Amino acid sequence: MTESENQLLTRVGPGTLMGKLMRQYWIPVLQSSDLPEPDGAPRRVRLLCENLVAFRNSAGKIGLVDQVCPHRCASLFFGRNEENGLRCLYHGWKFDVDGKCVDVPNEPPGSKFNEQIKITAYPCVEKNGIVWTYLGPQRDNPPPLPELGWALVAPQRRGALRYQRACNWLQAMEGDFDSSHLSFLHLAVDPKSQDTAAEKKAGIDYYRNIARMDKQPLLEVQDTDVGVMYGARRDAADGKFYWRVTQFLLPFYTSVPSYGGKNRDKIWVPLDDEHTMVWEPHWSSTRELSEDEQKGWKDRVAPSGFLPDTEDALGKHRFAANAENDYLLDRARQKNFNFSGLENTTPIQDGAMQESMGAICDRTQEHLGASDAAIVRMRRRLINAAKELYKNQVPPGVENPALYHKHGDQFLLGEKDSWAEHYAAKMKLDYAALVSR
Numbered sequence: 417m418t419e420s421e422n423q424l425l426t427r428v429g430p431g432t433l434m435g436k437l438m439r440q441y442w443i444p445v446l447q448s449s450d451l452p453e454p455d456g457a458p459r460r461v462r463l464l465c466e467n468l469v470a471f472r473n474s475a476g477k478i479g480l481v482d483q484v485c486p487h488r489c490a491s492l493f494f495g496r497n498e499e500n501g502l503r504c505l506y507h508g509w510k511f512d513v514d515g516k517c518v519d520v521p522n523e524p525p526g527s528k529f530n531e532q533i534k535i536t537a538y539p540c541v542e543k544n545g546i547v548w549t550y551l552g553p554q555r556d557n558p559p560p561l562p563e564l565g566w567a568l569v570a571p572q573r574r575g576a577l578r579y580q581r582a583c584n585w586l587q588a589m590e591g592d593f594d595s596s597h598l599s600f601l602h603l604a605v606d607p608k609s610q611d612t613a614a615e616k617k618a619g620i621d622y623y624r625n626i627a628r629m630d631k632q633p634l635l636e637v638q639d640t641d642v643g644v645m646y647g648a649r650r651d652a653a654d655g656k657f658y659w660r661v662t663q664f665l666l667p668f669y670t671s672v673p674s675y676g677g678k679n680r681d682k683i684w685v686p687l688d689d690e691h692t693m694v695w696e697p698h699w700s701s702t703r704e705l706s707e708d709e710q711k712g713w714k715d716r717v718a719p720s721g722f723l724p725d726t727e728d729a730l731g732k733h734r735f736a737a738n739a740e741n742d743y744l745l746d747r748a749r750q751k752n753f754n755f756s757g758l759e760n761t762t763p764i765q766d767g768a769m770q771e772s773m774g775a776i777c778d779r780t781q782e783h784l785g786a787s788d789a790a791i792v793r794m795r796r797r798l799i800n801a802a803k804e805l806y807k808n809q810v811p812p813g814v815e816n817p818a819l820y821h822k823h824g825d826q827f828l829l830g831e832k833d834s835w836a837e838h839y840a841a842k843m844k845l846d847y848a849a850l851v852s853r
């Protein structure tokens with residue numbers, strides 16, 4: 417990959433090509449519970465390299481506005497959230513959720529000065545406990561929300577776990593689109609330490625054993641109408657193939673095969689070029705999750721836990737095992753217990769590898785092999801989608817929310833069966849039930 421392609425793929429600030437692509441799509445920015453009450457505390461938000469403030473006004477509506485007050489540039493984070501607007505502490509200028517300046521109390525009576533003033537405000541929509549925002553050009557007439565499975569279900573059917581990764585969004589997302597590392601990074605040295613009774617019951621140990629035995633799956637990669645998918649084929653017993661189907665959906669969604677009646681999706685929201693908010697909205701279309709499940713898939717949070725949250729825009733959902741402490745790497749654990757020597761939770765293991773590449777991975781240094789075919793295709797799809805913006809093309813999925821009716825899956829098939837056909841038929845059934853509800 418050339419340096420300029422790497423720049424194109426990774427930079428998401430205003431004016432960059434990838435930034436423009438992402439701004440064509442709605443972006444999940446907060447959970448409703450992050451702004452629990454009308455006139456509650458505003459919150460700093462960093463999103464695609466922009467510094468913003470989110471607040472819920474007296475009527476319960478969410479505003480997402482530029483952090484800088486247009487009077488003399490004080491931060492609106494400190495503002496008073498009152499009577500349907502955010503009032504700057506410095507001289508009292510007040511802005512509503514649409515960015516309109518509704519009061520300029522330090523100007524002479526009768527002044528119409530405020531009518532000339534507006535701050536950037538991005539439209540927000542709250543649905544099923546998710547706050548979406550649209551940073552794009554059609555702010556007065558934004559496209560429909562994407563019909564991702566997790567977004568279609570009530571919050572009680574979905575996991576709420578989020579964690580921050582201190583690296584570029586793309587290398588983080590690529591980790592989830594990489595079936596090959598499962599046979600290494602996440603494996604136990606002693607299988608008994610990993611295959612818990614619950615996992616056995618859910619059938620995961622069966623699949624995991626196949627993955628452990630066969631470290632070179634055959635990848636069949638295909639473009640879809642909204643991204644890329646691949647089937648990773650491994651040999652199973654009785655002449656059958658074990659297929660894992662993984663999805664990448666533009667611009668930053670992935671979905672991996674799951675078990676236990678829940679789907680495993682991830683969202684890789686770029687806060688800026690060097691920080692990513694990872695969401696794990698694992699979800700069920702058929703049942704409410706238990707309170708524990710809603711906190712996140714079991715064992716996703718390491719024993720070391722999280723750092724205390726701060727009010728900084730980058731100060732939330734940070735793991736305690738991080739670059740500063742080498743992710744609590746333990747060499748004895750590496751010898752005797754698991755392959756990585758890290759705490760036995762995949763977000764820590766993935767995070768250590770992805771952040772160790774540097775804040776923005778220098779892809780000119782890579783040597784890609786056959787096992788990286790899916791990642792290569794994903795990058796190509798992103799580059800092409802971004803470049804097509806030049807031709808004024810609407811990016812895939814923006815105006816067709818039903819294209820998002822896809823999630824990761826795994827199954828055993830006979831030698832002659834088509835995994836892609838089997839998969840498509842299954843998704844059609846799954847989402848017909850979900851959308852009709």
Ligand code: FES
Nearest residue numbers: 485487488504507
């Ligand atoms: S700087 Fe905000 S009102 Fe003056």
Ligand SMILES: [Fe+2]
Nearest residue numbers: 591597762766
């Ligand atoms: Fe992983």
